[in-house]
Amino acid sequence: MPAVTLNTRTDLTTSKAKLGTFELTTTTTVEGWKIKATAEPSVPELTKSGLSDFSAEIPAMNAEASKDGITVFLDNLQLIPKKQFVPRLKIAKSVDVADQSYDVKAELIPKGNTSAAKDNSPSNSHVVKLGVTAPAISGFTPKLDYSTGNNTATVEVSGKVDKATVTLKADIDIEGKKSKGASAKVAYPLPEGVKATVEVKDDKSAKVELAKDQFTLEVPIADLTAPSLSADNLTLKVKYSMDFDM
Structure with missing residues (x-):
């Protein structure tokens, strides 16, 4: 029987509250293929001005099928009526070289696929991504x-x-x-199960996170040479997950 998981993440600031993540995921196995489908409905945002309007758009829907290191991604199925649908393919294998194991992956993103752009616009050329993780x-x-x-x-x-x-x-x-x-990023465990993460970029910006269980406090720093802290810049992220059996 397929399992369904609800994953949400609420982002809270002093000025607004929004669901940074709201998705329903179902997984099942068919003939050895692991099938995963995800729906991401648009949700309103709560600000000091009130609740934003509900979107009438069809929820973003993605699916993937994987077996033996091969994954076929069916991105943005909601765009099929607009004739914007081209799947992408990823192959991941472990390769042994001189008694050392390397994880190798290759991904083909054909022209017309909509996975890369945030506005779901089709890519105008073929893209190949290659990756290797060494021992x-x-x-x-x-x-x-x-x-x-x-x-x-x-x-x-x-x-x-x-x-x-x-x-x-x-x-x-x-x-x-x-x-x-x-x-450069450093993650360090603190007492009481708190995890502190500090990330510094070469543009002199930084981000500090304090995480415990489903809660994460994010503190951005725009300029390390002149650091300033405002409550308006703090974001509390709250994750929630629930599994359903069907």
Whole structure:
């Protein structure tokens, strides 16, 4: 029998409350294929001015089918009546080289697919994404991703330093051979089950998060050289999940 999961995340600030996430997901298995379908209805936003209007748009609907490292993504099924529907394909495999295991993935995003753009506009060209995760070196795991869409390579290294999890990330413009952005993130467990995460970017901005159970307090810092804190910039995120059997 398929299972249904309701996932929500409410974002609360001093000026408004909105559902940052509201989705219904169902999963089942057919002939060895794991089928997953997700619906994301549009929900109103509550501000000091009142409740925003309900959207009459059809909920965003996505589905995927995966088996043996192959995943077929059916993005934005609600756009089929507009004749905007092209699936994408991802293949993930583990490859052994000199007794070392590498996780390799390749993704084809055909022309016309709507997964990349936030406004669900079709891509105007084919895009190929490649990625490889190498074995850990001295406790740090290197990861490399490349996309032909923006000709950008993303290099990421993450690992443990004492109790902290450290992640270093850099985006590199392959054609121009220059950096497009870099960041460093440190996550550290605090007493009482609280997890603190600090992320610093090369544009001098930063973000601090304090998380416990389903609650996360997010504190953005626009400029580390002149840090300022305002209650208006704080966001409390509350996650909620419920499973249903059908």
